[in-house]
Amino acid sequence: MKDTSPPVTSGLRDTELDDATLDRLLKKTWETPKGLYGWLATVDHKAIGRRYIVTAFIFFLLAGLAAVAMRLQLAVPENQLVGPDLYNQLFTMHGTTMMFLFAVPIMEAFGVYLVPLMIGTRNIAFPRLNAFSYWVYLSGGIMLWVAFALNTGADAGWFSYVPLAGPEFGVGKRSDFWAQMVTFTEVAGLAVAVEIIATIFKQRAPGMSLDRIPIFVWSMLVTSFVILFAMPAVMIASTMLILDRLVGTHFFNPAEGGDALLWQHLFWFFGHPEVYIIFIPATGFVSAIIPTFVRRPMFGHLAIVLALISIGFLSFGLWVHHMFATGLPQLGESFFTASSMAIAIPSGLQIFCWIATIWGGRPIFKTPMLFVLGFIVTFVLGGLTGVMVASVPLDLQVHDTYFVVAHFHYVLVGGAVFPLLGAVHYWYPKVTGRMMGEQLGLWSFALIFIGFNATFFPMHILGLQGMPRRVYTYMPETGWAGTNLFVSLSSSLLVAGLILFAWNAVKSLKSGAAAGDNPWDAPTLEWATSSPPRSYNFSRIPVVSHREPLWAQRQFLDVVSGLRVDARELVSGTVADAAPQLREPSVDNSIWPFLSALAVGATFIGSIFTPWAVVWGGIPIAIGLIGWFWPKGNPEDEE
């Protein structure tokens, strides 16, 4: 219904308003208009976060289907279902999609949705950049999969090694689409990292000093810094790759002074931190879920925060362990063995803190907690094989075998997807206002946990028996047939569990029990507002005086007043103590981020075919950006 109430007095503050009037006026100021325009123009971090999450899960589904096709092919020896060329595309699309289009974006998406709520603010910093990042990410993902549908799918592996991906062997446009997909996703990823850093530094609720920041928020802060310093490496590398392929540069051509190993250094300087970009937020989920379900604050809060920061630093000192088989100097290899083993220390510290918290609490075994327990078991196994392959002689033995495939799936699925699924069950009521089914949750957890272990544990053995990764078939004489069939059959359990999970999520949207504001009696600020939260998150910005604010003060929520209600306004404060400094205006909805993303997308895609696209594309991009930043006379622009 259209709001026909009289216009709000300019500069009206919330101080004297009763709750109903305040809600009505804030709604008018903050709400996204209905219809297509509103959908394209919204800058609400919750709408964009939800979009990111749903889109990332769709890419998860596509990458999962590629995995199903591979398991069908490998179920029996000398299978004719998939040929070698398609198989190359399948494993490349699977890895690329999982890493670039699913794992990193979904972790950032949870940050986009949750961080502003958990720190008690009304929107993310730079909301238009946030909207822009989503459209750029979506365009990159669609481009890659449309190319695959046209038989131009990337086929040189998710790390796209040269010379295989270079101009000499990587014929056609397949690797060009891969390289530009990297540019799309990294632009989006870097933009979100900048937003999250500025949000956490400046927009925390008054009183939320550094020692009161929730651990999940810490994990997103550390992750964002890792993104800031890791992702430029892959952008530079993929730019060099596409320049080698399109305009004849020689970065990776040894005949003209280039070097193929340069690619590996640049790629893994990004690629190893990438694992921690996925893993650190997942540990943040775990640290959010455990206290709620064992009914006590986290044991060793400070130790966990320090562990997260040290993991962030150490993640930059490990990249060469992906290159042990390239014949690097031994002293260098020894250094990287030591640093690879060193990162097990802060990871282990976190695990001991979690165990101690569970030990000292009264665990309630609801679905989110089950996934956390599944995570601890699975991740410890993956971590142990990680310490094994950190050793050069062992690594040389199992390099490029299924042992490594098993190891990184234990780390990535066990270490990140399990906590992620737990996080979906945990925050689903906040996002949708409804609970996910507990019975279905239990079944999906059981199927996923058993299916995962039965699928991936035998791969360790296949690897030790010598089965290389990325082969489209194998001979019966190898003796790998029985184990491969077992793996393929087990993967159907995993798939069934994931289908149950998806069904639970879809079904609960309509028929889930009403959640209320804080169904789990959790301690952090996102549970202090309605489920789903209103467009302005909090009718008044909270004031924080405790690390678990909702447990420390159950009667009242301390809040600030004095903010405008006729313009989008939030509180910005000091970095360390969150002492209020500004009533910071927050920008209104705008179509320009979407239009700018279209211009950027067209330029990136055009540049696959002609370098002139960069020149001509600069014009619509400049128009888009000027439209984006030019003040429109809104009250938010003019103060």
Place this chain on the structure above:
Amino acid sequence: MKQRLVLNLRDLPTYGFGTESPMWWGTLAFISLEATGFALAIGTYFYLAFIAQGWPISAPPPNIWPGTIVLVMLLVSVVPNHLVESWAKKEDLGKTQIGLTIMSIAGIMPLIVRIYEFPALGLSWDENAYGSILWLLLGLHTFHLLTDVGDTLVLMVLMFTRHGKSGRRFSDVSDNAFYWDFVVASWVVIYFVIYVFPRWQT
């Protein structure tokens, strides 16, 4: 949950400068990631130089003059840049308008010299890896120069419109000055890599 008013922020300002402003932190974050990009490109330069038999590969060191002129221009521009910043912080609209006009010219001039700097490198990007990395380094810096000049031009025009009277615009001007310092500082480093290092080698 019932609310209890404990703090009234009615008197807080709505914009600030430097570390007070979220935009300053956003700018710092962008500078950090772009500096990482520069550092990796420079790392690539030295990696390629390290594995090469001789450096520069099949070419004399690049003609130093166009790059040096750009260096001098950029270093000189730091003075008006900081003047604009201080005028913006004092919210002096007239001087800020003049300062941004000077900074727009100070940004366009090195871009014109840059047109002559690319051929002065002495070889094309597709001759060998040395040529490739030179063009990449110079291209990366030119891209930054171009975007910041674009930003300065838009801000300049904005300050001559009615929108210029808003305090937030002055804050934007000071963040733009902060970013310009980064463009200048990054050129000092890249200048030494492109022009001084090969001479020092030979």
